[in-house]
Amino acid sequence: AAAFPSPAAMAAPPAAAAPRRRCLPLPAAEPILFLATLSIGLQGPLATQYLWDRLGAEHGYIGPNASSPAGCGNGSAGHDPLRQEVEALVSHWNLYINLGGFFVGLFSVTLFGPWSDSVGRRPTLILPAVGMALQTAIYLLVMYLQLHVAYFLLGRLLSGLLGDYNLILASCFAYVADTSDKRGRTFRVAILEACLGVAGMLASVGGGQWRKAQGYINPFWLVLAASLAAALYAAFCLQESVKQPKPTKLFTLNHYKAVYRLYTAPEHLSSRQQLALYSLAFFLLVMVHFGAKDLFVLYELGSPLCWTSDLIGYGSAASYLTYLSSLGGLRLLQLCLEDTWVAEIGLLSNISGLVVISLATTTPLMFTGYGLLFLSMAATPVIRAKLSKLVSETEQGALFASIACVEGLCSLVATGVFNSLYPASLHFMRGFPFLFGAIILLIPAAIIGWIEIWGSKDDYSHFSDTSPSPADG
Numbered sequence: 382a383a384a385f386p387s388p389a390a391m392a393a394p395p396a397a398a399a400p401r402r403r404c405l406p407l408p409a410a411e412p413i414l415f416l417a418t419l420s421i422g423l424q425g426p427l428a429t430q431y432l433w434d435r436l437g438a439e440h441g442y443i444g445p446n447a448s449s450p451a452g453c454g455n456g457s458a459g460h461d462p463l464r465q466e467v468e469a470l471v472s473h474w475n476l477y478i479n480l481g482g483f484f485v486g487l488f489s490v491t492l493f494g495p496w497s498d499s500v501g502r503r504p505t506l507i508l509p510a511v512g513m514a515l516q517t518a519i520y521l522l523v524m525y526l527q528l529h530v531a532y533f534l535l536g537r538l539l540s541g542l543l544g545d546y547n548l549i550l551a552s553c554f555a556y557v558a559d560t561s562d563k564r565g566r567t568f569r570v571a572i573l574e575a576c577l578g579v580a581g582m583l584a585s586v587g588g589g590q591w592r593k594a595q596g597y598i599n600p601f602w603l604v605l606a607a608s609l610a611a612a613l614y615a616a617f618c619l620q621e622s623v624k625q626p627k628p629t630k631l632f633t634l635n636h637y638k639a640v641y642r643l644y645t646a647p648e649h650l651s652s653r654q655q656l657a658l659y660s661l662a663f664f665l666l667v668m669v670h671f672g673a674k675d676l677f678v679l680y681e682l683g684s685p686l687c688w689t690s691d692l693i694g695y696g697s698a699a700s701y702l703t704y705l706s707s708l709g710g711l712r713l714l715q716l717c718l719e720d721t722w723v724a725e726i727g728l729l730s731n732i733s734g735l736v737v738i739s740l741a742t743t744t745p746l747m748f749t750g751y752g753l754l755f756l757s758m759a760a761t762p763v764i765r766a767k768l769s770k771l772v773s774e775t776e777q778g779a780l781f782a783s784i785a786c787v788e789g790l791c792s793l794v795a796t797g798v799f800n801s802l803y804p805a806s807l808h809f810m811r812g813f814p815f816l817f818g819a820i821i822l823l824i825p826a827a828i829i830g831w832i833e834i835w836g837s838k839d840d841y842s843h844f845s846d847t848s849p850s851p852a853d854g
Contacts, residue, residue: 406620410556413506413619415576416611417549420513422584424604428520428533431597432474435530437467474530478537479796483789485541490548490789492631494782495639497552498775499629501621502559505544505552505778510612512543517605524598549611551785555777558769559622566769567720571708571762578704578758585697639779643772652771655832659771660787662825663764666728667791669818670757672799673735674700676814679803683811685742692744699751707758720763721833727759728826735819739812760825 437443442463497505519536522528537545553573561569591600644656681688681696688696707727714723734757738750765784772780799814806813 405618407618408560408620408622410502410506410553410619411573411576412614413510413549413611414553414573415580416607416614417510417513417546418577418580419584420517420604420607420611421546422581423588423600423607424517424520426585427588427592427597427600427604428478429471429475430592431524432471432530432533433467436470436474440467440470442467474533478534479793481534482537482541482545483793485538486545486547486789487786489542489544490551490782490785491640491779492636493544493548494551494555494785495636495776495779496629496631497555497778498623498639499627501623501626502552502556502778503615503619503621505548506556506615506619507612509540509544509546509548509552510608510615512540512545513549514605514608514612515543516540517601517608521598521601521605524601547785547789548782550788551778551781554765554769554784555781556622558777558781559774563770567723567762567766568712568715570765570769571711571759574758574762575704575708578701581704582698582701585701586694636779639776640783643776643779643783655836656768656771658828658832659764659768660784662828663761663768663784664787664791665821666731666760666764666825667788668795668798669731669735669821670761670795671792672795673738673815673818675796676799676803680738680811680815681747686744686747688744696747696751699748700754703751703754703756704758706755710756711759711762714759719833720766721829724760724763724829725826727756727763728822728829730754730756731760732819732822732826735815735822739810739815739819741812760829764825764829 440463493505493508516536516539519532519539523530523532523536554570557569557573558566588600644653644660646653677696677700678693680686681693711723711727714726718726730753734750734752734754737753738747741747741750765781768780768784769777799818802814802817810816
């Protein structure tokens with residue numbers, strides 16, 4: 382006889398009616414970082430060029446913009462007083478926008494980062510992505526309605542209040558720390574950094590060509606779409622990495638105290654010292670990276686290299702490819718070396734590349750310098766992973782929030798130091814800022830080596846003290 386369902390079974394709702402997420406939860410934050418980096422990589426240069434064109438038009442300047450190289454043969458453009466006035470205005474507005482975003486973000490990132498240790502990483506990935514989308518929407522309104530460029534500052538401040546790109550950076554690295562074991566963490570961090578390189582390369586290659594073909598508005602629609610896609614992925618497709626998220630008050634000083642306690646009251650004095658030393662090494666390394674990157678195009682445009690826009694594009698692609706070559710190199714070197722010595726090899730690659738670039742007078746020599754940088758990005762994932770291993774699972778958000786703030790500070794300091802050093806050293810050595818950067822990198826190399834050697838000695842002495850002597854047997 383056929384079996385009929387019972388009345389109770391018929392009354393029960395079908396299984397398909399249960400609430401389901403819109404897509405399968407994925408334990409991968411890489412797409413968010415890729416989309417956010419693509420967004421910021423397109424937005425930054427395009428916003429600067431738009432400022433140049435708008436302010437130049439308002440002041441009656443119709444010459445080439447900052448992205449249009451005059452070439453080595455045209456020395457008069459640099460002495461045009463109207464051009465210099467427009468350059469100064471663009472520089473000042475860029476400074477106001479960057480400083481405003483940094484100082485507002487400094488407080489919001491250190492607030493949201495520790496908060497994410499309790500409530501989970503997804504909220505602190507959604508909020509900054511929405512903030513970046515709001516910033517882009519304001520930029521589009523400025524372009525459509527020809528509003529005053531001061532609204533660019535308003536957009537950046539709104540994005541800064543919601544954490545900006547630095548909070549996405551912090552939350553993605555904290556997410557990887559949550560979902561990886563200590564053994565595999567360095568490589569997972571390196572994969573995230575490779576996402577930075579690939580997205581940056583796409584933005585660098587595509588943004589300028591698209592602007593030339595279609596103007597500013599269409600590329601900015603892609604910036605908006607990338608930011609919204611990052612927010613939607615975090616909201617509907619990302620699996621939460623914090624094991625037991627719990628509601629926690631946001632506006633409290635306890636979050637700032639959590640960041641402060643990282644460096645002042647860890648469990649062991651040696652951990653506190655290592656946190657401070659690794660943070661210093663990270664600061665110097667990233668400062669040199671940002672500073673050198675700022676000057677590459679300027680250095681290549683000038684005599685004796687006199688590169689065209691095509692060569693500059695190849696050079697930019699080569700600099701971004703170091704993220705991928707460093708990822709592969711790190712994976713191979715980890716098979717036979719400790720992470721510390723992989724970082725030292727990465728620093729050696731960075732130093733040798735910068736020294737060759739500082740002396741480059743021909744195109745082949747310049748590309749040789751780029752080639753020597755092939756492992757230069759292997760040190761930063763090692764330092765991030767080592768910092769992560771020094772704190773507990775419930776402090777990863779606070780740690781990476783502080784690192785993101787250090788990274789933001791690196792960008793400001795690098796811009797000030799290297800952009801001041803370049804014109805000051807033109808009369809005796811055009812490549813001196815790169816040589817200066819190579820010398821600075823000796824400090825993080827010494828710090829990382831010192832921590833490893835002294836840590837090994839401490840472990841050995843601890844082992845010697847605890848091992849039983851033959852007399853005890």
